[in-house]
Amino acid sequence: MKKYDERNTLFSRIELKKGSKEYKDYYKKNPESRKQDDELRNRPFRENLRKNDEYKKRFFPLIKNNKKLIKAQHDLTVNHPVSKTRIDIEDSFRENIKEITKYFGASSVGIAKLTDYSYYSHLGGLAKHVDLDTYNEPVKPHYKTAIVFTVEMNKEMMNRAPMYEELLATENAYVKVAEIGTKLSMYLKDLGYKSMMNNSEYYLAPMVPLAYDAGLGEIGMCNHLVTKEYGNRVRLGAVFTTLELSEDTPVDFGLQKFCKKCALCLLNCPSRAITHKPREVNGRQFYKFHDTRCHEMWIKSGTDCGTCISACPLSQGINMEKFNQIKEKPELIEEIMNEYLDKNGRRVFIKKDLPIVKLGDK
Ligand code: SF4
Numbered sequence: 525m526k527k528y529d530e531r532n533t534l535f536s537r538i539e540l541k542k543g544s545k546e547y548k549d550y551y552k553k554n555p556e557s558r559k560q561d562d563e564l565r566n567r568p569f570r571e572n573l574r575k576n577d578e579y580k581k582r583f584f585p586l587i588k589n590n591k592k593l594i595k596a597q598h599d600l601t602v603n604h605p606v607s608k609t610r611i612d613i614e615d616s617f618r619e620n621i622k623e624i625t626k627y628f629g630a631s632s633v634g635i636a637k638l639t640d641y642s643y644y645s646h647l648g649g650l651a652k653h654v655d656l657d658t659y660n661e662p663v664k665p666h667y668k669t670a671i672v673f674t675v676e677m678n679k680e681m682m683n684r685a686p687m688y689e690e691l692l693a694t695e696n697a698y699v700k701v702a703e704i705g706t707k708l709s710m711y712l713k714d715l716g717y718k719s720m721m722n723n724s725e726y727y728l729a730p731m732v733p734l735a736y737d738a739g740l741g742e743i744g745m746c747n748h749l750v751t752k753e754y755g756n757r758v759r760l761g762a763v764f765t766t767l768e769l770s771e772d773t774p775v776d777f778g779l780q781k782f783c784k785k786c787a788l789c790l791l792n793c794p795s796r797a798i799t800h801k802p803r804e805v806n807g808r809q810f811y812k813f814h815d816t817r818c819h820e821m822w823i824k825s826g827t828d829c830g831t832c833i834s835a836c837p838l839s840q841g842i843n844m845e846k847f848n849q850i851k852e853k854p855e856l857i858e859e860i861m862n863e864y865l866d867k868n869g870r871r872v873f874i875k876k877d878l879p880i881v882k883l884g885d886k
């Protein structure tokens with residue numbers, strides 16, 4: 525087992541200022557990634573969206589304040605006091621906690637036990653927008669339990685990936701994740717338990733392994749969590765708490781075999797970032813992935829791309845009656861895929877602008 529280190533994530537690496545002490549320290553230890561990272565450092569990003577100035581002026585402000593909103597929620601969570609009167613909670617209340625998280629807006633919820641290996645060893649300095657300088661900060665494993673949840677992203681928007689609507693869907697889901705996390709953390713604090721939410725600006729741990737442990741889905745070839753209900757068309761959130769609850773167990777609905785026959789995320793990825801080569805990380809099967817190639821596409825498109833999300837048959841909906849039998853009858857996978865391809869082709873992509881960003885004639 526090896527601890528995750530947020531400083532190794534691409535987002536943390538490319539934030540390092542060339543020539544700074546942190547930059548020198550990092551690439552002294554990791555010289556192999558310096559050249560590729562340097563090519564991505566300080567590159568213009570959102571402005572590369574292939575739309576005219578009028579479009580950008582009207583629709584960029586739609587998401588401009590999201591980080592401020594998330595910061596406000598982050599601060600509310602941190603500053604909310606833990607009640608001095610602790611309510612004794614029995615384990616059966618775990619089902620209520622799940623329903624409460626759904627009531628706050630989650631699409632699905634599971635519970636995972638936190639171990640020292642769940643947490644990042646160190647933070648990667650990505651919390652600038654919540655006014656925290658976290659680079660190199662060791663993470664102390666204060667909490668016992670993670671209440672992990674998904675937020676479904678809008679299908680109509682994701683089916684326009686990598687166009688601007690894709691970004692609107694992911695951004696909206698990040699705000700929703702923070703809102704649910706805030707409400708749940710404050711609720712748990714009111715019951716007398718220390719709690720902290722993870723949000724897109726402040727993660728104490730990587731979310732995919734936790735969501736897998738919490739039984740919310742399996743890890744697909746795209747390296748995302750793939751749920752039965754929404755495929756990988758979800759964003760993940762988690763609230764960490766000192767309230768101890770029994771954990772859920774990982775699920776196995778046969779995704780590994782399904783991915784082998786499908787590979788649509790790999791085939792549709794415009795930057796060849798996805799591979800079919802398994803990669804084991806702390807006992808969970810992921811796949812080798814070229815993070816710099818993926819980010820290159822983000823820079824080109826000016827969005828988060830998201831093509832591997834719209835390409836996943838489980839994100840679109842497949843014959844579930846058959847899918848539920850694939851473990852016993854793997855021959856059904858081919859049938860499911862053929863039905864899916866006949867209906868949708870290799871990838872669902874809708875070019876027409878959604879009304880929210882459609883500009884009429886002047
Ligand atoms: S986001 Fe786009 S570039 Fe990145 S892995 Fe997915 S399909 Fe490939």
Ligand code: SF4
Pocket residue numbers: 744745746747750782783784786787788789790835836837838
């Ligand atoms: S697109 Fe296919 S191969 Fe990729 S994660 Fe989804 S099911 Fe697996």
